Amino acid sequence: MKTRRTPRHDDRRRTFPALPPRPGAQGEFAATWWGNAWVESMEESALDPARLQRGRRYADGGHVDAITVTPGRVMAYVHGSRPRPYRTEIRLRTLVQDDWEDLLDAAAARPDHIAALLDKDMPHTLVAAADLLPSVGDLTPDCSCPDDGYPCKHAAALCYQTARLLDEDPFVLFLMRGRGEQEVLADLTRRNATRSATERTASAPPMATVAADEALVPRTRPPLPPPFPVPALPGRPPAYPDLTGAPDPLALDLLATEAAARAHTFLTTGLDPVGALTPWQDAVRLAAAHPGSGLAASTRALYRDLAAAVDRTPTDLARAVAAWRQGGPAGLAALEEAWDPPAGPFDRARPALVSADFPHFRPWRNRLSTDSLQLRFGRDALWYGYESDRGREDWWPRGTPDTDPVGALAALLGR
Incomplete structure (x- = not known):
């Protein structure tokens, strides 16, 4: 076959x-x-x-x-x-x-x-x-x-x-x-590796030798040397060539960069902030960290592949990325979770909006909405701004979260 x-x-x-x-x-x-x-x-x-x-x-x-x-x-x-x-x-x-x-x-x-x-x-x-x-x-x-x-x-x-x-x-x-x-990147990688090897060979001292009978004499081993200091920044991955039948170079670069960043964080803090994330949260985080933007072909391919891996659509992923960039995991939770907040800050939000000349917000669970604007109260006690075309109920995260609903609305409206 x-x-x-x-x-x-x-x-x-x-x-x-x-x-x-x-x-x-x-x-x-x-x-x-x-x-x-x-x-x-x-x-x-x-x-x-x-x-x-x-x-x-x-x-x-x-x-x-x-x-x-x-x-x-x-x-x-x-x-x-x-x-x-x-x-x-x-x-x-x-x-x-x-x-x-x-x-x-x-x-x-x-x-x-x-x-x-x-x-x-x-x-x-x-x-x-x-x-x-x-x-x-x-x-x-x-x-x-x-x-x-x-x-x-x-x-x-x-x-x-x-x-x-x-x-x-x-x-x-x-x-x-x-x-x-x-x-170009593959050629630069080869030249850089050759140059580094040449420099190491030129600067390396002659290898010391030990007689066999001396090497076999019982002795107490010295203590191990201290570990190398942790570098200030994670290392950069090499350039991966695009070869027939090989994995996608963009995917390899993304995985290598991610592994280096996680290892560096673990070495410096002892914590792995990614380990507790669900596959969906991790896919959103990876897409949000991608340096590409807009309609670049690499960004579209990344969104398509990540969305397919977690059985979502690229539009779902793009909306979730906007929420992640707005507020991290808490911002993503505000996008996906409707809940009933206890009495307190949520109940005081509508009078505050009315006093700021925004009287038309309608409450539903943890959300206050007009035809095109929406504020969502997160479990972290922050207000998250959302926007939609009138009558479409197609809400997208916008602006900067705030403890004050009027402040979150001002960030949403660019005031």
């Missing part, structure tokens, strides 16, 4: 969902220095500033569809004045082997460079090791529209939106220049 093979992930081709509009945005388009360097390369070689302005308005208005990045090319469909979108590309030179050697050697020589890349930051000195960022005229636009501008407004819009991708993940810049994220 033939076994079904898992499709191999293409590390040199990534497609990012369309970015949301950002109406009224002013100032520099990108949020990072490398994102703005990308924009400047396009702007300084443009022949018509008016087309650039229209392209920026297209980008701000969300006219750029999903963006696909491959070595030397960025492609997307951009909506213009006609019903059918235009196929738009930006091409740039990929790095040759010698450039990659210089770049990777420079990164492997500095542990802080590797740490910065893993934190989605791009060091200036690393960029200087090779022509990683585009220079003036290095970006070549192409579009299926009839406009012969250089660039046309559609290509300019794509270039602006690409800067936002670079803000979120500088590894996109490595992919544009020819290599995917996992490929």
